[in-house]
Amino acid sequence: MSAGRPTIIDVARDAGVSPATAGRVLGGYGTPAPELVRRVRDSARRLGYRANDVARSIVTGLTRVIGVVVSDIENPFFARAVSGISDRARAAGYEMLLVSTGLDLARERSAVEALMAKRVDGMIVASASVSEGAHLRRVREAGVPLVLLDRRNDGAGAVDAVLLDNRAAAHRAVNHLLDKGHRAVAVVTSAVADERPTGRRRKALAQFPSSLRFAGYLDALEEAGIAGAPEWVLRCDDADAAAERVRDLLTARPDVTAIFATTNVMAGAAFRAIMDSDRRCPEDVSLLGFDDHEWSTLVRPQLSVVAQPAYDLGAAAGTVLLGRLSGRESASAPSETILQSSLIVRGSVAPPPA
Amino acid sequence: MSAGRPTIIDVARDAGVSPATAGRVLGGYGTPAPELVRRVRDSARRLGYRANDVARSIVTGLTRVIGVVVSDIENPFFARAVSGISDRARAAGYEMLLVSTGLDLARERSAVEALMAKRVDGMIVASASVSEGAHLRRVREAGVPLVLLDRRNDGAGAVDAVLLDNRAAAHRAVNHLLDKGHRAVAVVTSAVADERPTGRRRKALAQFPSSLRFAGYLDALEEAGIAGAPEWVLRCDDADAAAERVRDLLTARPDVTAIFATTNVMAGAAFRAIMDSDRRCPEDVSLLGFDDHEWSTLVRPQLSVVAQPAYDLGAAAGTVLLGRLSGRESASAPSETILQSSLIVRGSVAPPPA
């Protein structure tokens, strides 16, 4: 040893046993005699020995590490989901290699590649794409368990997924607006387009959560026999764009009495735009957002929202992955878990002005 | 190979070269001939070879992974800091093993131990304690570079740290209140006590950010020759407790005209309490918070705050750690980096009522 940290050989020598026996007590396998256990433990403590997981991993082929890739760890939604994953992982003795890709698909690809090279035992990914999935399919092909988080992916092949009821939740949310008497309901949603296939395809195509929510909005309008109008649909790249477009809508279309925002970011922007306008909320215009946050109850009026169980989503993904890793259900068919969102009624929705 | 993933040996055999040469082209070291590079690359692609970092790590002694431990990844402050660390790490080719401890010191200890066993090349930790640091000292003793984030630690020994100007920032913030004419300024702060030593000690003791901010509050009062009152100091365990205590204060002490909140959580609670009371903000009572967030500009009045550069804090910690890892400055003395916060004046602070 001398230079580096002490190895199992140093401990064995110090305790007067073979490396094999030292390994048995330090590694917690086999059945060493109590007396030797004591001696080896003593030596280990005295020398300041600490196990080397990388050496262990190379022989066992297991790292006890899972890889997690999300688009933005600063987004409270993903922060909560990651928290759920993390809790599950630690409870099972796994550590978490986390990468935040900033919605950049190229970065996601290289991250997935890096995690494969690091030999993670499994992976949970919320991809930046719903159609490009060659990198995800390769994960499966390498025999590494994969769980898709919050969005499906057409190119990944048959794989476990843990999702939210985006379309149904949005449908219910817009129904709530309709029930209050609104007829002209605008929607402010993300401009991230689902990549459309050029040829026609029979199979259902994966979509981003915000697209599914938009579809749910359309479902509700159709069900109510409302034609809708192109001006009601505000597709925005970011919060600033959303705020501006809502501002414009508010002056250009006074007939619109309610706004449905499909993401927390869009909800904030819409709220800001209404505050800056001369319309009052909810007297003149109602607002219904997505995702519940601390500020939902800090603003006046308090914001009505569709609350998503982000922590549970992550925890469920962790559970599914850990199940695969335990080997128990490694053979069973891919599962799809869908969690329910709930509508939280507060003060930002009221009947339209008479 | 047959069963498992192909190894460098399989590739070498397929390409008709030695494992050493295959390693040279696949590992990117040495100087293999262009012709062989082509052949090896071809074979690697055909066989679906992917490097095994754990085998590489065991021989090089380097994992290209850094460990990061924070108390709560769901806290926007830490989420931003982690984002800063993550960006720096990835730019330098490192992955990040993240653990969120929930402010539980025992969990932090075992996490640090696990990261050591995983042989991370370096560690960044925002400890749940400012006095207990035996586990951190052990990291140093093992020769693993360590950077303290957001708080010092008395037990860790001399070590790099990246901090915020908590005390000075709070001092300036309260001065802002005083400048507006306030004399009775309450403070709502975290109840997390810095562990006090039993015996007397000469050396400066590390303190939590909220404690330092409280000290800055005291500095400002003293400088202004204001005696202060015990009733002005609200130490609270959590947001609910804070909201209740602020509510009580508002009715019991109408002479208090301004409130300084030392954390984002406390600021939210205080804001909520004021909204629920019959006092108006800022006409009757002013509020100054810590940490800037999206909702600061969504509420009415908009919240004046001390904004902390959380992302930069993380990025700076990453830079310091990476510097140590590059070997360049591995010998130099521990550094202490202190980042400046800034006061953002918005609508929640006004002169006291006449």
Next chain:
DNA sequence: GTGAAAGCGCTAACAG
């Protein structure tokens, strides 16, 4: 129950 020996997949000398 214990030890000797053989690897895990790769890199690092060292010869050629």
Next chain:
DNA sequence: CTGTTAGCGCTTTCAC
């Protein structure tokens, strides 16, 4: 420039 030979620190047969 390329191949041979040792390991890295550990677990895992396999005899004893």
